[in-house]
Amino acid sequence: MKAAAVTAIELLSPSSALNSGSKNLNCFSSISQIYGSISTRKFNYRSAFNLNSKNSIGKVSSARISMSTSSSYKAEEARVPPAISLPTPPITKFKIALCQLLVTADKEKNIACARKAIEEAAEKGAQLVLLPEIWNSPYSNDCFPVYAEDIDAGNGASPSTAMLSELSQRLKITIVGGSIPERSGDRLYNTCCVFGTDGKIKGKHRKIHLFDIDIPGKMTFKESMTLTAGESPTIVDTEVGRIGIGICYDIRFQELAAIYAARGAHLLCYPGAFNMTTGPLHWELLQRARAADCQLYVATCSPARVNNAGYVAWGHSTLVGPFGEVLATTEHEEVTVVAEIDYSLIEQRRTYLPFQKQRRGDLYQLVDVRRLN
Template sequence: MLSEVARNLQITIVGGSIPERLGDCLYNTCCVFGADGKLKGKHRKIHLFDIDIPGKITFKESKTLTAGRHPTIVDTDVGRIGIGICYDIRFQELAMLYAARGAHLLCYPGAFNMTTGPLHWELLQRARAADNQLFVATCSPARDSSSSYIAWGHSTLVGPFGEVIATSEHEEAIIVDEIDYSLIELRRSNLPLEKQRRGDLYRLVDVQRLNSE
């Protein structure tokens, strides 16, 4: 269905996430389709969400799901996109790796809950955008209070200075906005974090690239 919509409307679709069975493993998977309807990338959630806050929420993805093993970066008609799913957004190392590989936009379909959502959902998006000086987009399910798992909602688009460009509330909604990738270079020239990093003291190692060399 997503492939057909992408082809008919000639758009790029980052298609949320679905359960994907591969042999004995079950993954939480996000598929990216290009304007020609072809599958351009598939991200299997790398970090599994296990949480236990007594009286608030207990949820353990690791009981059911298998963790993905590879970061996913996709070249599309709308730029180079690094893909994460929900809990992946908490890990700055993944976002840094995507930035180092030239991503313009990080896209995280996710469903933060009513405990962590109010505290961390926007905070983490703005942090990933500001830390890496690129755009971050998130898409959440609308809130269904009758569900066993209630999503916080608040799909959002954040700019490379950590500014919220557009956001929704918790109801069903469509956000339409334009982003200008030239702002990435502007912000990086305004505040040259990459040049100021102390590579003599700390360094991010891209294991996937290291192993392929």
């Protein structure tokens, strides 16, 4: 009420005529001109808001406050370029499978294990299958160069992706193929391929943020010793909706998830292998935060835990809904969990809590550099 009163005074008092932009004291040669200007402004406001009595001044104030607030928020300007409207997905409800695989030093065994898990997931009705990070190789800088595959070379150079291509086509499912070490020229990448129901690669994401950490007495690992960082976000239109891809450490960067949401993603998939230090602290927290921040689904898939491995994974593959609620999860053992995704809940949650429309483009902006260029 105090704000409304102040606004009314500013609109209709002589002082506002003296202090409003160019209409300062020097603009008027007499007091009568000042009051004449005020009367004109009162008439203009009454006409604009269809007000016919002096008792309606509260409505003038409220209307002005409303206009000022809505124009200053500029929600559409908080995303540069402006966010894309959520597209209508090809399917609203479907089942997703998170295959938490036990990784060994035997690549052929790892590929066979992944094949079996995918086939069993399809038998349970899964139309989308998500695999873990680095599922065909031990997670180690020493192993990455040895197990790396040239995905683009063909002619059997990548047995891991060949298996995923064959299964996605035969089973008519979409596969977000976890990640494997990829060799491209003289560089190595941590790479996730997405396969459509025709068996073709629909998208390839190279891990953008490399896992370089040093926690004294707990964990030291530097992917940058062997791997090269990817250079682009990856969003893929599939038979089960628009999917944004990140790998493990990528989940810590809210900006990437926000870019995917602004590009109209329904689901974010993060193959990941958090460890026994960061896993208990941050794994579920980050998944729920990304889902709640962006009001969409988040799915993660970890390798199963091997306690005597050089790098011990936390496990706990999880599906999180658009309110940040955990819909399905595992413990640390080798297992596949199948859960339902219902995209209609995205619009429902965004209607209940419409903060996507309440962003302050006048105060902050997220720039999608690749899309802008």
